[in-house]
Amino acid sequence: xxxxxxxxxxxxxxxNQHRQTLLANxxxxxxxxxxxxxxxxxxxxxxxxxxxxxxxxCAHPVLDDLPGGLSVRPTYHxxxxxxxxxxxxxxDIAIEGDGFFVVSDGTDTRYTRDGEFAIxxxxxxxxxxGNGRWKVLDxxxxxxxLDETGGKLSVSEDGTIRQGRTVVATLGLMTTExxxxxxxxxxxxxxxxxxxxxxxxxxxxPESREGSNFDVMTGLATMIEAQRAYQLNATMLQLxxxxxxxxxxTVGRMA
Amino acid sequence: xxxxxxxxxxxxxxxxxxxxxxxxxxxxxxNTHGFKRSRVNxxxxxxxxxxxxxxxxxxxxxxxxxxxxxTGVKVSGTQLNFSPGAVDTTGRPYDLQIEGExxxxxxxxxxxxxxxxxxxxxxxxRNAVGNMVLANSGGAILEPPIVIPDDAIETxxxxxxxxxxxxxxxxxxxxxxxxELARFVNPEGLKQIGRNLYVETDSSGTPVTAVPETDGxxxxxxxxxxxxxxxxxxELIDLITTQRAFELNSQAIQSADESLQIVSNLRRx
Numbered sequence: 001x002x003x004x005x006x007x008x009x010x011x012x013x014x015x016n017q018h019r020q021t022l023l024a025n026x027x028x029x030x031x032x033x034x035x036x037x038x039x040x041x042x043x044x045x046x047x048x049x050x051x052x053x054x055x056x057x058c059a060h061p062v063l064d065d066l067p068g069g070l071s072v073r074p075t076y077h078x079x080x081x082x083x084x085x086x087x088x089x090x091x092d093i094a095i096e097g098d099g100f101f102v103v104s105d106g107t108d109t110r111y112t113r114d115g116e117f118a119i120x121x122x123x124x125x126x127x128x129x130g131n132g133r134w135k136v137l138d139x140x141x142x143x144x145x146l147d148e149t150g151g152k153l154s155v156s157e158d159g160t161i162r163q164g165r166t167v168v169a170t171l172g173l174m175t176t177e178x179x180x181x182x183x184x185x186x187x188x189x190x191x192x193x194x195x196x197x198x199x200x201x202x203x204x205x206p207e208s209r210e211g212s213n214f215d216v217m218t219g220l221a222t223m224i225e226a227q228r229a230y231q232l233n234a235t236m237l238q239l240x241x242x243x244x245x246x247x248x249x250t251v252g253r254m255a
Numbered sequence: 256x257x258x259x260x261x262x263x264x265x266x267x268x269x270x271x272x273x274x275x276x277x278x279x280x281x282x283x284x285x286n287t288h289g290f291k292r293s294r295v296n297x298x299x300x301x302x303x304x305x306x307x308x309x310x311x312x313x314x315x316x317x318x319x320x321x322x323x324x325x326t327g328v329k330v331s332g333t334q335l336n337f338s339p340g341a342v343d344t345t346g347r348p349y350d351l352q353i354e355g356e357x358x359x360x361x362x363x364x365x366x367x368x369x370x371x372x373x374x375x376x377x378x379x380x381r382n383a384v385g386n387m388v389l390a391n392s393g394g395a396i397l398e399p400p401i402v403i404p405d406d407a408i409e410t411x412x413x414x415x416x417x418x419x420x421x422x423x424x425x426x427x428x429x430x431x432x433x434x435e436l437a438r439f440v441n442p443e444g445l446k447q448i449g450r451n452l453y454v455e456t457d458s459s460g461t462p463v464t465a466v467p468e469t470d471g472x473x474x475x476x477x478x479x480x481x482x483x484x485x486x487x488x489x490e491l492i493d494l495i496t497t498q499r500a501f502e503l504n505s506q507a508i509q510s511a512d513e514s515l516q517i518v519s520n521l522r523r524x
Contacts, residue, residue: 158367203366217272221265221508225258228515235519 006240011069012233015042018072019226026214027223034082034113034188037214041073079179082113082213084205090153091117091125094208099173099200100190103127103134104143110134110189111174111182111197113210123148125161130187138169139199155206173202257511259303259326264507266327270297271501273330278493281485288343289376289451290483291335292490298331335443340484342476348410349387351377352481355473357436358453360464361388361395365448371398372452373437373445373462375481391450401432414474416467436472437462 019040029035045068084094093115095101100111112127117136120126125144127134135143144161146153151164159171174197176182181195274295284290308321342352351359358373365372372395379387379397385404387397403410407420409428416434421427439445444458455462467475 201367215269217265217268218262221261224261224508224512224515228512228519231516231519235522239522 003240003244006237006244008067008069009233009237009240011045011071013230013237015070015072016226016230016233018042020223020230022075023219023223023226027216027219030212030214030216030219032114032188032212033116033209035212035214036077036079036082036113036184037212038184039076039078041076042070043073045069045071076180077182077184078213080213082210084208084210086208088207089116090155090207091119092207092209093117093155093171094205094210095173096203096205099175099202102137102141102172102174102197103189104137105130105133105135108191109137110185110191112189114188116209119146127188130189134187134189137172139172141172142169144169144171155204157204157206159202159204171202171204172199174199257514259324260511260514261508263300263325263327264504264511266300266329267504267507268501270295270328270330271497271504274493274497275501277333278490278497281490282487285483285485285487287376287451287483288378288480289374290340290485291337291375292483292485293333293335295333296331297328299328300326302326335445335447336484337442338484340482343480343482344478345480346478348412348477349379349381350478350480351379351412351434352476352479353377353436353467353473354414354476357438357467357472358442358462359389360398360435360437360462361452362398362400363393363395363450363452365452365454370454372448372454373439374451374453376451377475377480389451391452393450395450395452397434399433399435401434403431407431412475412477414468414476416475433466434475435464436467436475437464438470438472439463 019042022038022040026037029037047068081097084096093101095113095115100113101115103110103112112134114127114129116128117125118128118132120132123146125136125146126132127136138144139159146161146168147163150166150168151162154162155171156162159173161168161171176192176195176197178195181193182190183193185191274297277293277295281292284292302323302325305322305324306318308319308323309317310321312318353359353375358375359377361372361374362369363372364370374389374395376389376391378390380390381403382388382394385402387401387403389395389397401418403418403420404422406423408423409421411419411421411428412434413419416436417430418432418434419428419430422429439455439462440460441458444456444460445453446456446459448454463470465472467473
């Protein structure tokens with residue numbers, strides 16, 4: 001009597017629950033500015049003899065015909081461009097194409113696609129998330145400071161910030177080829193874990209915001225699929241439990 | 256399993272959502288001078304071939320039908336409609352309307368480069384230097400550049416695009432410039448960059464420039480503007496059909512979901 005199937009069903013449930021959790025997070029962030037959605041990567045788990053020795057030298061005659069189930073792989077962030085919506089607010093900037101705004105709170109440097117900026121009491125350009133402690137850096141790496149007596153703020157498509165006719169600074173834009181090493185750390189920010197970030201010229205869209213790049217329609221269909229797969233695995237689990245119960249309770253009964 | 260149905264219905268909702276975006280844009284631009292409406296074209300996706308049509312049966316005759324199941328829909332393209340808009344007579348000396356085919360050529364900055372763009376919007380103004388510029392957010396200069404003298408009291412632009420002014424103290428009109436229009440083999444292949452402007456692409460072909468009323472180009476009418484060619488009745492009908500189709504697709508998703516639910520509840524323990 002093998003309860004190997006029990007563990008395969010349990011793995012199936014665990015994997016589908018993971019997919020649902022990721023999808024739920026994506027759905028919850030369907031309106032978050034600059035959000036990049038997560039992809040749940042799932043792969044076939046290798047059979048015992050393959051994983052144990054790396055080859056088929058100690059093959060088991062029965063187990064080798066059975067598949068190994070599923071396992072979860074590291075999550076990928078999908079960096080596709082989100083839709084750009086015009087908002088008409090002078091402090092809203094969207095990036096079209098590759099690149100991230102560079103922000104710093106004095107100690108750490110982070111990267112973001114969220115271009116909904118605000119001005120703090122010292123006149124510095126800051127992000128609205130994180131209680132305003134993340135200052136937006138210019139292309140030289142220094143925080144951008146606006147003059148409260150200066151003229152009307154305007155940002156051009158190459159990232160130059162002007163107050164009236166005077167140039168204040170140019171928005172910093174950096175990116176890396178190795179997008180896999182950018183991890184989300186909350187507050188709409190990415191941390192570059194071990195990646196080399198380089199400055200690039202960018203295309204900015206002033207008075208616009210970049211919406212979430214998650215497609216709700218596909219997400220809904222996938223969510224239903226994951227939920228039903230979870231339910232089917234649960235049913236299989238119950239069936240196997242029932243069979244074991246029969247084997248123990250009915251067949252193996254003494255007197 | 257109903258998984259194909261789920262994803263086909265989701266593709267339907269995605270495509271209709273895109274159509275809704277295009278219709279909404281058309282309606283938003285119902286008063287934009289020189290605006291040309293867009294239409295969304297759909298195409299069906301690849302089919303799963305469960306049985307090829309025409310396979311011979313036991314009597315060696317071909318079976319009349321195969322089994323083909325589709326996988327949904329996608330947007331195949333958006334098409335611009337260049338039918339002329341209605342004419343708005345303004346009486347302003349620098350407002351031009353193109354009666355017939357053709358585009359005004361303007362020089363503007365886009366994505367950091369100076370480029371030639373094309374437009375049907377003819378609401379020009381004279382800038383401080385005397386050039387004629389398009390009154391949009393960017394001040395695109397009319398190409399070929401024309402300078403209208405400071406002391407011009409009256410400007411007359413003929414149907415052939417000839418610009419003549421009457422200067423202070425003169426009794427006759429002098430010619431100071433010539434408007435040239437451009438025509439494309441495939442104007443629907445032009446790329447819209449906003450601000451009432453189009454740019455040339457590989458699919459539009461290279462522009463052929465000439466004086467108005469020659470080479471198939473239209474005439475320039477002074478004191479009038481071409482209005483948007485969006486027809487509100489057609490757009491509203493599109494809105495209604497899109498919304499209802501969207502609802503129908505959501506019904507398909509619900510139905511697929513319920514079938515999956517029935518399957519998973521087949522055996523209870």
